[in-house]
Amino acid sequence: MRRSAEPFWWLLFAAGGTVAAFLVPVSIALTGLAAPLGWGGTAFQHARIAALVSHPIARLYLFVLIALPWFHAAHRIRFTLAEGLQLHQAGRLLAVICYGTASVGAALALLVVVRL
Amino acid sequence: MKALVRPMPILWWLRSRAYVLFMVRELTSVLIAAYLVVFLIFLQRIAGGPSSYERYLHWLAQPAVLAFHLVALAAALYHSVTWLQLTPMTVVIRLRDRRVPAATIVAANFAVWGALSVLILWLIVGT
Numbered sequence: 001m002r003r004s005a006e007p008f009w010w011l012l013f014a015a016g017g018t019v020a021a022f023l024v025p026v027s028i029a030l031t032g033l034a035a036p037l038g039w040g041g042t043a044f045q046h047a048r049i050a051a052l053v054s055h056p057i058a059r060l061y062l063f064v065l066i067a068l069p070w071f072h073a074a075h076r077i078r079f080t081l082a083e084g085l086q087l088h089q090a091g092r093l094l095a096v097i098c099y100g101t102a103s104v105g106a107a108l109a110l111l112v113v114v115r116l
Numbered sequence: 117m118k119a120l121v122r123p124m125p126i127l128w129w130l131r132s133r134a135y136v137l138f139m140v141r142e143l144t145s146v147l148i149a150a151y152l153v154v155f156l157i158f159l160q161r162i163a164g165g166p167s168s169y170e171r172y173l174h175w176l177a178q179p180a181v182l183a184f185h186l187v188a189l190a191a192a193l194y195h196s197v198t199w200l201q202l203t204p205m206t207v208v209i210r211l212r213d214r215r216v217p218a219a220t221i222v223a224a225n226f227a228v229w230g231a232l233s234v235l236i237l238w239l240i241v242g243t
Contacts, residue, residue: 014206020148021199024192026233028151030240031158032185036176040241044173046166052240053162062159066152073149080142084129088121105153112160 009075009099016072023065050116059113067106074102141198144191151188200225 035044042048052058078098081087087094129135154176161172175181203225204218 017195017199020145020192021196022229022232023236024148024151025189025196026236027155028185028189028192030237031155032151032176032188033182034241035158036173036182043241046162046169049169050162053159066156069145069148069152073145076142076145080139084126084139084142086124086126109156112156112163116159116163 009071009095012068012071013075014072016068016070016075019064020069020072024069027065054116059116062116063109063113066109067102070102070105070109071099074098141194144195147188147191148195151185151192154184196229200229 030040034040038044053062075098078094081094082091129139158172158176161169176185201222204221207221209216209221
């Protein structure tokens with residue numbers, strides 16, 4: 001019998017939801033509000049922030065912070081479209097599009113953090 | 117063999133408050149995903165050098181972009197609160213053969229969330 005891939009996607013969904021719950025609000029407050037509004041004083045100066053994000057632990061952190069919630073969103077969008085818009089017939093196609101987009105995004109995120 | 121799928125109206129989720137909240141919770145993931153796209157570009161601009169980074173900060177300071185981040189923050193907070201409250205339904209933790217009460221798990225979740233947020237804030241703007 002062919003093994004289902006569903007547990008794998010569900011695991012990424014759960015991991016992404018947890019990462020998003022713990023880390024995304026503070027991240028939005030910092031880069032979406034504090035940085036453009038100048039609340040951090042000198043904290044967001046280029047030299048300092050560039051040094052900070054290129055630390056190996058920071059790169060790993062940033063990759064996890066960005067990539068995992070994308071799989072979480074892919075899973076939610078997949079089932080919301082299938083249930084909400086009654087697209088059960090296109091279930092397989094939806095799964096490929098959603099997880100495919102998240103995978104491409106994760107690859108891009110990896111490329112960006114490696115070159116920081 | 118063909119599965120029987122009961123036909124449902126497309127707007128079934130407008131029927132009750134609980135269903136609408138369910139849909140709102142699902143949609144928070146879209147705003148979080150969109151924010152992370154903006155954030156990834158932010159990182160790429162840091163790597164692109166000071167002038168590229170400064171221009172991006174200017175773009176971020178536009179009222180419409182700030183408004184997007186406010187909405188995304190509200191969505192992210194809603195996701196955090198609902199997600200951290202639901203954990204006891206998916207995770208069973210046993211301590212000395214006794215199941216840890218749901219309220220304890222939720223309280224621990226919120227404590228970890230707060231501590232992590234303060235730690236990251238401190239690392240970025242406090243040091």
